[in-house]
Amino acid sequence: MANIVIVGTQWGDEGKGKIVDLLAEHADIVVRFQGGNNAGHTLVINGKKFICHLIPSGILQGKVCMIGNGVVVDPEVLLQEIKSLSDAGIPIGPQQLRISDKTHLIMPYHKCIDHAREARKGGVKLGTTGRGIGPTYEDKASRHGIRFAELLDEVLFAERVESIVEEKNFYLTHFFSEKPINAGAIIEEYRVYAKRLAPFVTNVSAELEEAIKEGKQVLFEGAQGTHLDIDHGTYPYVTSSNTVAGNACCGSGVGPKTITGVIGIVKAYTTRVGMGPFPSELLDETGDFIQNKGAEFGATTGRRRRCGWLDIVLLKNAARLNGLTGLAITKLDVLGGLNTLKICTGYEYKGKPMREFPANLRVLEACKPIYEALSGWSQDIPDTRALKDLPDATRKYLKRIEELTELPIDIISVGPDRKQTIVKKNPFL
Numbered sequence: 001m002a003n004i005v006i007v008g009t010q011w012g013d014e015g016k017g018k019i020v021d022l023l024a025e026h027a028d029i030v031v032r033f034q035g036g037n038n039a040g041h042t043l044v045i046n047g048k049k050f051i052c053h054l055i056p057s058g059i060l061q062g063k064v065c066m067i068g069n070g071v072v073v074d075p076e077v078l079l080q081e082i083k084s085l086s087d088a089g090i091p092i093g094p095q096q097l098r099i100s101d102k103t104h105l106i107m108p109y110h111k112c113i114d115h116a117r118e119a120r121k122g123g124v125k126l127g128t129t130g131r132g133i134g135p136t137y138e139d140k141a142s143r144h145g146i147r148f149a150e151l152l153d154e155v156l157f158a159e160r161v162e163s164i165v166e167e168k169n170f171y172l173t174h175f176f177s178e179k180p181i182n183a184g185a186i187i188e189e190y191r192v193y194a195k196r197l198a199p200f201v202t203n204v205s206a207e208l209e210e211a212i213k214e215g216k217q218v219l220f221e222g223a224q225g226t227h228l229d230i231d232h233g234t235y236p237y238v239t240s241s242n243t244v245a246g247n248a249c250c251g252s253g254v255g256p257k258t259i260t261g262v263i264g265i266v267k268a269y270t271t272r273v274g275m276g277p278f279p280s281e282l283l284d285e286t287g288d289f290i291q292n293k294g295a296e297f298g299a300t301t302g303r304r305r306r307c308g309w310l311d312i313v314l315l316k317n318a319a320r321l322n323g324l325t326g327l328a329i330t331k332l333d334v335l336g337g338l339n340t341l342k343i344c345t346g347y348e349y350k351g352k353p354m355r356e357f358p359a360n361l362r363v364l365e366a367c368k369p370i371y372e373a374l375s376g377w378s379q380d381i382p383d384t385r386a387l388k389d390l391p392d393a394t395r396k397y398l399k400r401i402e403e404l405t406e407l408p409i410d411i412i413s414v415g416p417d418r419k420q421t422i423v424k425k426n427p428f429l
Helices: 016-024 057-061 075-086 108-121 133-141 154-175 183-198 205-214 285-293 311-323 361-364 392-405
Strands: 001-010 029-032 041-045 048-052 064-067 099-100 218-220 261-267 271-272 304-306 328-329 340-349 352-354 366-374 408-415 421-423
Touching: 001 016, 001 304, 001 311, 016 057, 016 218, 016 261, 016 328, 016 408, 016 421, 029 057, 029 205, 048 057, 048 075, 057 218, 064 183, 099 183, 099 205, 099 311, 108 133, 108 154, 108 183, 154 183, 205 218, 218 340, 285 328, 311 340, 311 392, 328 392, 366 392, 392 408
Parallel strands: 001 218, 001 261, 029 064, 029 218, 064 099, 261 328, 328 408
Antiparallel strands: 041 048, 271 304, 340 352, 340 366, 408 421
16 A cells, blocks of 8 residues: 655746546545645646636546645635536546645635735735635634634624635735625625535545545545745745645644655756745756747746756755655656756755755855756657657656756656656656
8 A cells, every 4th residue: 555745846837736646546635735826737638728716626537635734725616627527527526626624715806816916016026826725824823813614604604704804905905905705795705605515525634534545545645846945945936825745734634654756856957936946957959948848838837937057956945855766757658859968966056065955045045056058859759658769868858857856757757748757666666
């Protein structure tokens, strides 16, 4: 029996959705443990594209999917996603999808505050998606949040909304000069959501415990990436939750001894969306080549992703923080056509080498990448299905990553489709 956590090792957008979809075939349950609809997993199956924002991508494998208590949910978005997948022939009922009764709700005032804050900051925006994720986590921490447990109690929900909206309206009108929110309208809108989502709500923690006792295998799916973690990322240019593997336990309600392995997803190069330091960023034609060939646009926001060489300092930091047991390399095919590849093996700061990832962003901004050059390859590799059939230069690139990280590469993605994958070791087998 195996229970595996999937995490991103960079700044998100590593291709976790495809790997989760691939491994879900061998799992019984797939659990999303943090984040909200500010994340998006793009999957291509038999040439057809699917984007999952809240529902674990294991739903495409017909697996039981669970939304853990560490997630924040916009019920309108969730219902839209259920309808979209259902219309595409993917059945989603209470037998396929379970939502923790402790999961917090994104409310209309959270989105209003999110937008108002970004507008007020002008040219120094954090780059939030404006979907109310941060304000929802704030209310959760300050004990002003509303969970599905309260949503399903009509009287309690109305009481909570009325008391909270009074404070939010003062903030919105007096500080941001925005229009007030109508508590009655929210109560009526969410009453409809409560009726439609009530059959999906359950004690996810208890159901997971029972399933694991029965010998079922669980895949824990994270959103974003390690360096967007609220504690361990490039703060303040981070998300509002813990993205590291340790939160798979807290965000789904299982104990640490449940986890048997942690697979880190790493793009064959590095990307990030939004603001913040990026030591290996390429602001030249090579960066444009990677951006265009890799179609590097956010699945949720549509924003252009910044591109750069693979950063081993970043990757080793993620390995330590997550306790990685293996790597999955994605978008390796994008690098085909480049004569020379580079790997950032360390940083130089004020003329001295720096091997650890610094917390101080002024230091990180001043770091210069130390590169190691390798030969590239010109062959197209999306049709390759065995490691031995990859070009020599490609295999040397992969081997060097293993040497530098001291981690095995278990899975290699050579294209967006589920079939375009080389599996060296399946963590469930």
